[in-house]
Amino acid sequence: MTSNHFFFLCLIPLFFGHSIAVDVLKADQSINHTQAIVSAAEKFELGFFTQPKSSNFMYLGIWYKGLPDYVVWVANRDNPVLNSSATLKFNTHGNLILVNQTGQVFWSSNSTRTVLYPIAQLLDTGNFLLRESNSGPENYVWQSFDYPFDTLLPGMKLGWDSKTGLNRKLTSRRSQTDPSSGDLSYGVNTDGLPQLVVWKGNQTMFRGGPWYGDGFSRVRSKRANYIYNASFEISYSINDSNNGPSRAVLDSIGSVIYYVWTGGDKKWEIAYTFEGSGCNDYELCGNFGLCSSVLVASCGCLDGFEQKSAQNFSDGCVRKDEKICREGEGFRKISDVKWPDSTKKSVRLKVGIQNCETECLKDCFCLAYGKLEIPDIGPACVTWFDKLIDVRFVRDVGTGDDLFVRVAASELERSERKSIIVLVVVPIISVLIFLASISFYIVRNVRRRAKADNGVTITEELIHENELEMPIAVIEAATNNFSISNKIGEGGFGPVYKGRLSSGQEIAVKKLAERSRQGMEEFKNEVHFISQLQHRNLVKLLGFCIHEEEILLIYEYMPNKSLDYFLFEDRRRSLLDWQMRIDIIIGIARGLLYLHRDSRLRIIHRDLKAANILLDSEMKPKISDFGIARMFGEYQMETKTDRVVGTYGYMSPEYIMEGCFSFKSDVYSFGVILLEIVSGKRNHGFFHSEHQLNLLGHAWKLWNEGKTLKLIDGVLGDQFQELEALKYINVGLLCVQARPKERPIMSYVLSMLENDNMPLIHPKEPGFYGERFVLSDINSLFSTSNNVTITLLDDGR
Template identity: 90%
Template sequence: MTSNHLFFLCLIPLFFGHSIAVDVLKVEQSINDTQTIVSAAEKFELGFFTQPKSSDFKYLGIWYKGLPDYVVWVANRDNPVLNSSATLIFNTHGNLILVNQTGDVFWSSNSTTAVQYPIAQLLDTGNFILRESNSGPQNYVWQSFDYPFDTLLPGMKLGWDSKTGLNRKLISRRSQTDPSSGDLSYGVNTYGLPQLVVWKGNQTMFRGGPWYGDGFSQFRSNIANYIYNPSFEISYSINDSNNGPSRAVLDSSGSVIYYVWIGGDKKWDVAYTFTGSGCNDYELCGNFGLCSTVLVARCGCLDGFEQKSAQNSSYGCVRKDEKICREGEGFRKISDVKWPDSTKKSVRLKVGIHNCETECLNDCSCLAYGKLEAPDIGPACVTWFDKLIDVRFVRDVGTGNDLFVRVAASELERSVRKSIIVPVVVPIISVLIFLATISFYIVRNVRRRAKVAADNGVTITEDLIHENELEMPIAVIEAATNNFSISNKIGKGGFGPVYKC
């Protein structure tokens, strides 16, 4: 028997009892800690379990039917029933309450909406809801999906909903054997442009790129759904896997892992991991830093900036020329990057704007801009202020966004000089290399002929071409370099000054 099967069997005793073969509880009905209820298509099961298995801590939870090795939702994660029997009751006030044998309440649904004929139902999505008996599941008055555990199920949403006023987040376990709330959370930062973030307390650990409507990035996973409607909902969710049961989990280390159940192998397979290591580390390169990854994460600076400290790249970067908001300044384009952190204080979105460059130039505090085509709205501009933090090159070329960073006029002038020098110098060097190659072959052929003639006793009186002779009229050189003008001098090499032509 494999270790996976042994692990699976070891966890079975954590789950009690037998199914009562219904997916609905009516008022004044209950289940005790030896019973479970099962969704209509037998996809999910709700009941009691203990964790750790050797303890007397009892929890009410939901798991995939037949796969009780991982619980996807826990009602009383921070208030377990200890050393007592436990019962879930649907009381006459239309609320679910969890009590011990003496009637002490350990958890309640706390629904404040009055329902005439309420029922509690476990759906095939894994959602446990309270609703009116003669209405559909979409007309719930309370749902477990609004109070996530550490697991995101298909159809479950993270983010803000006007119906409840909640901003739903995953909260990590304290450990693998302790389901109580840890200090890590994963959800949608709705202040500014929406972006998925993993927090430790109030501190950002790492984040995804900002999105709006269908999202900014040219690459979006087909498992993800994004909704941006500031009046009603700002949310993120995942689709159901075609391969079977699936879930995304915020683990106790801070990684978000997307699992798919492989029935043939009877195990959860890791399909995708979102982690804070390498360039995803929020504070890695500091303000105005730019992270790239080949084998390891490496910090550089945005164009027009240089490292603030040679010893510590996390200190970020500073401008090479602080003289900005003057005539002649402009922008440098950086392609295939994750856009900077886009919280409310540092970003602004304006729709219906065609000339984003002018929009940014007209505000001296604008540091950078990006362009987008918003679905069903048209062109829009995103502008950043205060700081440009957590910018990185994306792994796959063509899947990132373009960022236009504001630089001083001197930086643009340097770029213009380079753009003039390269097109002029490169052709000259190419011609010189070509002439040198021809000279080499001529010299070699002449020497070969001389050697053959000498071997035959014949004397050659023709002058040899010297390898170092590559003449060009001085008048041509003077005209090309503006009579060796200082303004045309670009440096100095081992053989003297070097001029651009």
């Protein structure tokens, strides 16, 4: 797997080795599409390029010279020249302009100052500037660093500059192959205490925490970042600490990834990622909520508060005791958190104050405070008013901040009573724990011996896959001994850790849980099948390890997580445009066809769902989790099991009711996923105010009423073509028909999706489209089948 997220911008340079003199463009010079400017030490290059799929659109850009072609700045990103006759030159006022052969201006440096003797220079920092020929670079009239693309280079600043009035932000591209401005931006929010923020339009997606004196909260350990004199400038930058090429990029899903170039491996490596997921999603837990993501994101309340709504934690929390600003109040300290949102209306900074608690108690509207030590200035207090939102625990102990939350006197009294109880109860509990520990030690040793024997058996059974076996030391080194900071999720198999091998390759390590639902047989199933399957739309198994009690699977790392991570969350779902959704559907179909027909093994997956569709760095789908897959013989079409295993909403009717499964069972699951992708809604748990149907029933109802297009996800707007959308919904409904023999095989499904001229069949009634029926009558269905048992898996397994 490469280390590149899916935001790279592939380019086709149009020059052919012709450069003008050195690193400058003089007043009487110009460059066309066959020429380039190269910085003095040949670190950067400025020239013209096109996109592979849009060769008629020409852009003026800058990139690292001699490295894989990644554009770091584009002049005319929103106004490409439509042919190859573009020229960069000076106009009569000394401004840089980009024109075509008729003289039409497509871009300009647009300085209000007339430059008498202009010169343009490309520096070794990647900065392209305009200045007077008799002045130095520091006296520039205009510079590209003030107008960022989606990339932050070392020495470049984001944030506010009072001299120019500019608030510099990174802006994402519209798509992989379209450098025009997207709707995501990254920069410094200067409204209140400065903080790093990613926006979608005007809406905050997530933030990195506020300024704490000499840097930003939650980015202290990252490569150097600075805040400058707040009287003139509030800005953030990165240092080129290894003296090699590096860059930070805002990708198309809102992640900010810092890259460094490794000369030995000759590739870009990810140094760290600043992204929104789980607790990083802005205001996930509402006002006065507190988010924790030890395993998965979960919401609680700050001390002194309780949940406002039992059904929806995003509604936030309310005070347990509304009586505030009374005698006896105090503060509860919460350690290792990201401070609350610090916009102007909710925060106040005062310097030179030693006793922040007294300062906060003096104001009845003060909700909480934090302490700062500002270099060269001294102590300071930060106090919050109005609301406390977007507070979360940080993963690494000692890297967060202390927050002191104001609570009523009754809460402090309750805390004192708890302390007395603790003094009495703790000694008793300690004795019980000691006795339990002895029992656990005895049982653990017995189980360890049994498991070790079992491990030998498993290894012998997997002997033909032994070239995939990895030493435990390699995996421990890659995951920093399974550090909690490396933990990226939890599935039915057990916890999942991110790691990096000594070669630089990023990996995902699944660790078998003690009481894993999949168990040993399904572990062997996973290794046996995936090791023999090779397809671009199937996740790649890199290895496995069995060491004492440790049973591990090692996969290629998927940086964009799973399909359900994007599809079923409002803000992230909007990042999936129509074409991206179509590409994901086609990719899943191709992977499934490979399993059913084209691989040397004919495989039925049996647990196809959005959570098991992983997304690589380019948002290409890869089918994962083969723990309950089954292999069919060449002429075998169907079989039956007395152990039904699967996930609500994705299992076919014949599989649930009779234990029968076939390739058509996977087709049914694929149809569910297809309809989920186009609608942005989950089948299981779907709610509509006018009926009790699930998503399949809702789609079927709209189809029969001639209102099919109402199923399309509203966030897509007018991105789709109506005929194409109708075709995809039609195919989805064909796949989820109640009777297996009426569902198309995957080869026919793929043909219908990829061929606009292929006639489509009118679908028949889908299976299990009444949500109330599925949930209330499921147990009675199984009670009629004496030999069938069912294991239901979580949606996110």
